[in-house]
Amino acid sequence: xxxxxxxxxxxxxxxxxxPLNNLPYGIFDDGRGAxxxxxxxxxxxxxxxxxxxxxVPAHGFRDGSLNGFMAEGPDAWARLRNTLTGLFAExxxxxxxxxxxxxxxxxxxxxxxxxxxxxxxxxxxxxxxTNVGTMFRGAENALPPNWLHMPIGYNGRASSVVVSGTDxxxxxxxxxxxxxxxxxxxxxxxFDLELEMxxxxxxxxxxxxxVDRADAMIFGYVLLNDWSARDIQAWEYxxxxxxxxxxxxxxxxxxxxxxxxxxxxxxxxxxxxxPLLPHLADTGPMLYDIDLEVAITPEGGREEVIARTNxxxxxxxxxxxxxxxxxxxxxxxxxxxxxSGTISGPEKGNxxxxxxxxxGGKEPLELEQxxxxxxxxxxDRLTLRGGAEGDGYRIGFGDCxxxxxxxxxx
Amino acid sequence: xxxxxxxxxxxxxxxxxxPLNNLPYGIFDDGRGAxxxxxxxxxxxxxxxxxxxxxVPAHGFRDGSLNGFMAEGPDAWARLRNTLTGLFAExxxxxxxxxxxxxxxxxxxxxxxxxxxxxxxxxxxxxxxTNVGTMFRGAENALPPNWLHMPIGYNGRASSVVVSGTDxxxxxxxxxxxxxxxxxxxxxxxFDLELEMxxxxxxxxxxxxxVDRADAMIFGYVLLNDWSARDIQAWEYxxxxxxxxxxxxxxxxxxxxxxxxxxxxxxxxxxxxxPLLPHLADTGPMLYDIDLEVAITPEGGREEVIARTNxxxxxxxxxxxxxxxxxxxxxxxxxxxxxSGTISGPEKGNxxxxxxxxxGGKEPLELEQxxxxxxxxxxDRLTLRGGAEGDGYRIGFGDCxxxxxxxxxx
Numbered sequence: 161x162x163x164x165x166x167x168x169x170x171x172x173x174x175x176x177x178x179p180l181n182n183l184p185y186g187i188f189d190d191g192r193g194a195x196x197x198x199x200x201x202x203x204x205x206x207x208x209x210x211x212x213x214x215x216v217p218a219h220g221f222r223d224g225s226l227n228g229f230m231a232e233g234p235d236a237w238a239r240l241r242n243t244l245t246g247l248f249a250e251x252x253x254x255x256x257x258x259x260x261x262x263x264x265x266x267x268x269x270x271x272x273x274x275x276x277x278x279x280x281x282x283x284x285x286x287x288x289x290t291n292v293g294t295m296f297r298g299a300e301n302a303l304p305p306n307w308l309h310m311p312i313g314y315n316g317r318a319s320s321v322v323v324s325g326t327d328x329x330x331x332x333x334x335x336x337x338x339x340x341x342x343x344x345x346x347x348x349x350x351f352d353l354e355l356e357m358x359x360x361x362x363x364x365x366x367x368x369x370x371v372d373r374a375d376a377m378i379f380g381y382v383l384l385n386d387w388s389a390r391d392i393q394a395w396e397y398x399x400x401x402x403x404x405x406x407x408x409x410x411x412x413x414x415x416x417x418x419x420x421x422x423x424x425x426x427x428x429x430x431x432x433x434x435p436l437l438p439h440l441a442d443t444g445p446m447l448y449d450i451d452l453e454v455a456i457t458p459e460g461g462r463e464e465v466i467a468r469t470n471x472x473x474x475x476x477x478x479x480x481x482x483x484x485x486x487x488x489x490x491x492x493x494x495x496x497x498x499x500s501g502t503i504s505g506p507e508k509g510n511x512x513x514x515x516x517x518x519x520g521g522k523e524p525l526e527l528e529q530x531x532x533x534x535x536x537x538x539x540d541r542l543t544l545r546g547g548a549e550g551d552g553y554r555i556g557f558g559d560c561x562x563x564x565x566x567x568x569x570x
Numbered sequence: 571x572x573x574x575x576x577x578x579x580x581x582x583x584x585x586x587x588x589p590l591n592n593l594p595y596g597i598f599d600d601g602r603g604a605x606x607x608x609x610x611x612x613x614x615x616x617x618x619x620x621x622x623x624x625x626v627p628a629h630g631f632r633d634g635s636l637n638g639f640m641a642e643g644p645d646a647w648a649r650l651r652n653t654l655t656g657l658f659a660e661x662x663x664x665x666x667x668x669x670x671x672x673x674x675x676x677x678x679x680x681x682x683x684x685x686x687x688x689x690x691x692x693x694x695x696x697x698x699x700t701n702v703g704t705m706f707r708g709a710e711n712a713l714p715p716n717w718l719h720m721p722i723g724y725n726g727r728a729s730s731v732v733v734s735g736t737d738x739x740x741x742x743x744x745x746x747x748x749x750x751x752x753x754x755x756x757x758x759x760x761f762d763l764e765l766e767m768x769x770x771x772x773x774x775x776x777x778x779x780x781v782d783r784a785d786a787m788i789f790g791y792v793l794l795n796d797w798s799a800r801d802i803q804a805w806e807y808x809x810x811x812x813x814x815x816x817x818x819x820x821x822x823x824x825x826x827x828x829x830x831x832x833x834x835x836x837x838x839x840x841x842x843x844x845p846l847l848p849h850l851a852d853t854g855p856m857l858y859d860i861d862l863e864v865a866i867t868p869e870g871g872r873e874e875v876i877a878r879t880n881x882x883x884x885x886x887x888x889x890x891x892x893x894x895x896x897x898x899x900x901x902x903x904x905x906x907x908x909x910s911g912t913i914s915g916p917e918k919g920n921x922x923x924x925x926x927x928x929x930g931g932k933e934p935l936e937l938e939q940x941x942x943x944x945x946x947x948x949x950d951r952l953t954l955r956g957g958a959e960g961d962g963y964r965i966g967f968g969d970c971x972x973x974x975x976x977x978x979x980x
Contacts, residue, residue: 277729278688278727278728278729283809283810304808304809305746305808306744306746306753306805306806306808309744309746309752309753310744310753310806312806312809312810312813313810313813314724314725314810314811314813315724315725315726315727315813316725317688317725317900318688319687319688319900319901319902319903320900320901329777329899331897331898331899332778332897332898332899333897333898334716334719334720334847334897336715336716336719342719342844343716343719343720343847344847345847345848345849345897367739367978368742389898392898395716396716396720396722397809397810397811398714398716399693399714399722399807399811400693400722400723400724400807400811400812401724401807401809401810401811401812402810402811403722403723403724403725404894404895404897404898404900405898407895407898407899407900408898408899408900409899434752437744437753437754437755438755439755484814485814485817487741487742487743487744487755487814488741488742488743488799488802488814488815488817488818489730489739489741489742489817489818489819490727490729490730490814490817490818491729491730492729493729568777
C-alpha cells in the first residue's frame with residue numbers, strides 16, 4: 161500500500177510518524193481537559209470536539225480514556241477509521257470543518273491513552289530468553305523446558321504503568337549479593353530498561369479463546385519499556401517470580417497504533433523447533449515488521465542509539481500470548497495490556513536491555529560520546545522508538561521516553 | 571469487650587456471625603438493584619436506602635461497590651461505624667426509622683463487595699511454605715533463602731476474583747508430568763483450594779510506606795479461597811512464577827469485616843528467627859486471632875470439616891505484606907486485595923490445602939463419610955468459615971463457598 165495523501169501537508173512527509181495511513185489514538189490535554197485525539201502529521205485531531213459537533217460517532221471521547229471506544233468493538237473501530245480517512249484524505253470536502261479541530265502536537269501534553277485494567281508481561285523473545293538463560297544457567301540450559309511450548313508470562317502491576325515523559329524514580333529494595341550475609345535495603349544498583357511492544361486488549365473474553373479470536377480482540381499496539389531492577393529480582397524471584405523488581409514503573413508510548421494501520425506489515429513467527437499444541441498453533445502471520453531502537457541520553461550528554469531490533473524477532477505473537485492467557489478460563493477485559501517480553505535480535509547490537517548489552521555487567525557498553533554503561537545511571541534518559549516502513553511512508557508510535565531520577569532519601 | 575446488645579434480637583445470639591460488634595459491609599441485591607449493606611443478625615441493613623433518606627452520610631452506597639466509601643478514609647469509616655452502632659444499640663430511639671430498612675438476609679443475593687483493583691497473593695504462612703518446600707525440595711531446603719526476610723508474593727489476576735457462591739469451572743491447561751514426552755492440553759487433575767484471608771486496601775499510596783501506615787491503609791478483611799491447579803503450576807512456574815494455575819478463580823466471602831470489628835482480636839506475629847529489616851519490622855500486634863475451617867461437601871454427600879487452623883499462624887501480617895508491596899514505589903490503590911497465603915497450622919489437621927492434606931497426593935485424605943480425596947473432584951463444594959471468639963459473641967465473615975464444575979468440552 162502506498163502513502164495515502166492528506167490535505168494536512170505534514171502528514172505527507174515520508175519521514176512523518178503519523179501519515180494518513182496511521183491514525184493512532186491517544187489522550188491529549190491542551191489545557192482544556194483531557195480528551196481523545198488522533199495524530200495526523202504535526203497535529204492532533206480533537207475527537208472530543210468532533211464528537212461534540214457530531215462529526216464522528218459518540219464513543220466517550222471526552223472521558224479521558226480510550227476504554228469506552230475500545231469496548232465498542234471491531235466494527236466501530238473500522239467505521240471510525242473509515243470516517244477519519246475520508247475527513248483527512250486529499251481533496252476531502254470536510255477540510256474547512258475539520259481544520260479548526262486540529263491542534264499542533266507541540267502544544268499538547270499526552271496523557272495515559274487508556275486505563276490499564278491489568279498488565280501482564282511475557283518472556284517470549286527467544287534471543288532475550290536465550291541470552292538471559294545463558295548468563296544465569298549456562299548455554300546448555302538457557303531455555304527452560306516449558307519455553308518452546310508456551311509463552312511464559314507473569315502478572316505485572318497495572319498501577320505502575322505510566323505514559324511516556326514520566327520521570328522514573330530509581331527504586332529501593334531488598335538486595336542480597338554474595339558479598340552480604342543478610343539482605344540490605346538500598347537503591348537498586350542494577351536498574352535496567354526492557355524494550356518491548358505492548359498489545360492493548362480491546363474486547364473481553366470469559367473462557368478459552370482461539371488464536372484467531374485473540375487476534376480479533378486486540379485493538380492496537382504501543383511501545384513499552386518495562387523498567388526492571390535486576391538485583392531486586394535476583395533475590396526475590398524464587399519461587400514465585402518477579403514482584404517488586406518490576407513494580408516501580410512501566411512506560412508506554414502515548415499513541416496506540418491500531419491493528420488496521422499495521423495490517424500491511426504482518427509477518428510470521430519463526431519456524432517452530434517443536435510443534436505447538438493446537439490451541440496455540442500459528443494460524444496466520446500475527447507478528448509485525450516494526451523496526452525498533454533504544455536511545456540513551458546521559459545527563460548533560462547527547463542522545464545516541466544503543467540497540468536496534470525488530471518486533472518480528474518474537475517467538476510468540478501477542479495473539480498467542482492472549483490465547484494462552486485465557487486458556488485456564490481467566491477473564492480478559494477491555495484495557496488489559498500485554499507486554500511482549502524484551503525484544504532482542506541475534507547480534508550484540510540488537511539487544512533490548514542493558515543486562516544483555518553489558519552481559520550481566522561484565523562487559524560494559526562503550527558509549528560513542530565517551531563513558532560506559534553496565535546498568536542505568538541517575539539522569540539517564542531512555543527513549544524507545546518504533547516504525548514500520550511502508551511504500552513511501554512510515555507508521556510511528558511517538559517516543560516512549562523516561563528519565564531516571566535518584567532514589568528519594570528516606 | 572463483651573457483646574454489644576442490639577434491639578435486633580438475632581444479633582444477640584452468642585452464635586450469630588453478625589452481632590452489633592461486627593457490622594461488616596457488603597453489596598446485596600434484593601431484586602431492586604445492587605447496593606451496599608451492613609449485616610446485623612439475620613438481616614441486611616440497606617445503606618443505599620439509608621443514604622437516600624440521609625440517615626447515614628452519602629458515600630456512594632447505591633453504586634454497587636464499596637470502593638467509594640473506602641476511598642473516604644479512616645475518619646469516615648469510624649464515623650459511620652459510630653452512627654451504625656448508635657442506630658442499632660439496644661434502647662436506640664431510631665428503631666422505628668431503621669426497621670423498615672432491614673431486609674432478611676435469606677432474601678438477598680450477595681454480590682462482589684468491592685471492585686478488585688488489583689489482586690496480589692502472598693506465600694507468607696510458615697507451616698504452608700515449609701510443607702510445600704519439604705515436598706518439593708526436601709526438609710533441609712524447605713524455605714527459600716529469602717523467605718524469612720520478606721513476605722514472598724506475586725501479582726494475581728483481579729478479573730478472576732469472584733464472590734462466594736459462584737461455581738468454579740475446573741480449568742484446562744498445559745500439563746506435563748514425567749509420564750509424558752511433551753505437554754498435553756487437558757483438564758487439571760490436581761485442582762486444589764487454598765484457605766487464606768484477604769486484606770482489602772482502602773487508601774492509596776504513591777511511594778514506600780511504613781508498616782504502621784500500611785496497617786492504617788487496610789479497610790478490612792475477607793475469607794479467600796485461591797483455587798489452584800497444581801499440575802498447571804508445576805509445568806509453567808519456572809522461571810517467572812504461577813500464571814494460569816492461579817487465574818481460573820479466587821473466591822472471597824461476601825462480607826468485609828472491618829479492622830475496627832477485629833480490633834479486640836489483634837495478636838502478634840511469631841518470634842523472628844532472623845531479624846527483619848527495619849522497614850518490615852513488627853511495630854505492634856497486626857495479626858488477628860481468627861479461627862478458620864475448611865469444609866467439603868461431595869456431590870450428593872454431606873458437609874464435613876477437613877481442616878481447622880487460625881489466622882495467627884501467619885509469619886507476616888497483611889500490614890507487613892503491604893509495606894513490602896509498596897517498597898519499590900509501587901502505587902497502591904483503593905480496592906487492592908492482598909491474599910495472605912495459605913494458612914496452615916502445625917498439625918496435619920491444620921493444613922489449608924489438599925496438596926498438604928494429601929501430602930502431594932501420596933497420602934489420600936480419608937473422609938468421615940467414606941471415600942478419599944487427593945485433589946478436588948467435580949461436584950465438590952468447598953466452604954471456608956472464619957470466626958473471632960469474643961466475650962459472649964462471635965465475629966463472622968459469612969461462608970466463602972464454591973462448587974467445582976467439570977471442564978467444558980471444547
